[in-house]
Amino acid sequence: MVDTLFVRELKVQTRIGIYDWEREVPQTVLIDLEIAADAARAARTDKVEATINYQTVCDRLVDYLEGAETELVETVAEEIARIVREEFGAPWVRVAVHKPAAVRGTRDVGVRIERGQATK
Template identity: 45%
Template sequence: MDRVLIESLAVDTVIGVYEWERHIQQRLVLDLELATDIRPAARDDDLTLTLDYAAISERIVDFADKHSFGLVETFAERLAAMLREEFAIAWLRLTVRKPGAVPAAAAVGVCIERGEC
């Protein structure tokens, strides 16, 4: 199975469990691997036959803008479910990083895989 990549997609959202975090937007940085068979799209040079990473990226930005969660884990789980449903993605790996959440670390976050490859 082939993989479409979206790397270092930055989104701003309300995320965090502390009261002060519930009133501000914070940046999350996402990396995605999305399983698909790119051969039909490559054969016909046809965007409609593959995963449109621009459309997926726009949907992720919209999702982040319209939702707020306490946990990065919840954000990742709900985003993965939405992407799989709306874009018919059989398998994905999603890494969500929250830069600056821990002063001594560049970022903290989670990496999840959902579906069958």
């Protein structure tokens, strides 16, 4: 079984979209993360240093997104996956990027990707 840390609906303002009007003001995106991590190791030590600190991950992603200007949610998802894997050493990550109300008549649109290998 793979242990997974998760973050649901990290809310961030960023400039994203394919239309000029979308890039004039920041829009809300919601980020869901699942990150493979060894929860047993962390539990044995009871120290945050023994796991991936989701607060630090969230702070890094907010910094990235607040400064980003992208057209596609796919680009955002790929960059988030890269950051989590390369900067935090996660072997596997699942990222969902939601852009609420981007399409009239919908509650939410977005993309979900997985990168890396979940280890057992």
